[in-house]
Amino acid sequence: MMMLHAAWPSPYARKVRIAAAVLGLEGQVELLQSDLFDPEDAVRRQNPLGKVPALVLEDGPVIYDSAVILEYLDHRAGGGRILPPSGDVRFAVLTEQSLAGGLIDAAVLKVYEGRFREEAMRGRRWLDH
Ligand SMILES: N[C@@H](CCC(=O)N[C@@H](CS)C(=O)NCC(=O)O)C(=O)O
Incomplete structure (x- = not known):
């Protein structure tokens, strides 16, 4: 397991x-x-x-x-099930995964800004960006 x-x-x-x-x-x-x-x-x-x-x-x-x-x-699981093994389609899917990953990164940074920084240190400009 x-x-x-x-x-x-x-x-x-x-x-x-x-x-x-x-x-x-x-x-x-x-x-x-x-x-x-x-x-x-x-x-x-x-x-x-x-x-x-x-x-x-x-x-x-x-x-x-x-x-x-x-x-x-x-x-x-045998390969090529959720990630194409090769070719242009593989890079299209990996790029899509990077887009989704980048959205998650931005969301997590936003959550951490509220969770870890004292209110006085939080940056509106950074959050808007
Ligand atoms: N690039 C990593 C990011 C993983 C990540 O940042 N996970 C967060 C939880 S949402 C974490 O473990 N944070 C703990 C820390 O940064 O100390 C992945 O895709 O697995």
């Missing part, structure tokens, strides 16, 4: 959970709820970036970054 370090609100982890479901691999992935504020959380030992999602394989290796995990799950 693979193990996925995840946090329920994380859009990156959700992207991986959706991919696992679409590929029929849901039953092979055990979800581990990470506490991203806890310096002792196992994800800090298994992903040097301390981020979710991180996928722990049965024989030990850890794969992190949602885009890489999607590549791995697709490969594990």
Whole structure:
């Protein structure tokens, strides 16, 4: 059984959970709820970036970054199921994935601005940008 370090609100982890479901691999992935504020959380030992999602394989290796995990799950499901193996269409799909990833990055930065910065330090100009 693979193990996925995840946090329920994380859009990156959700992207991986959706991919696992679409590929029929849901039953092979055990979800581990990470506490991203806890310096002792196992994800800090298994992903040097301390981020979710991180996928722990049965024989030990850890794969992190949602885009890489999607590549791995697709490969594990036979390949070419959600990511075209080659050709122009592969780059179109990867670019689309980057667009979605960029939207998530922007949304997460916005949430972190409110969550981590004192109100006086929050920047309207940055948020508008
Ligand atoms: N590029 C990474 C981004 C992952 C990421 O930033 N995850 C957030 C949760 S939504 C996280 O773990 N943040 C903890 C931190 O930055 O310390 C991916 O696509 O997996």
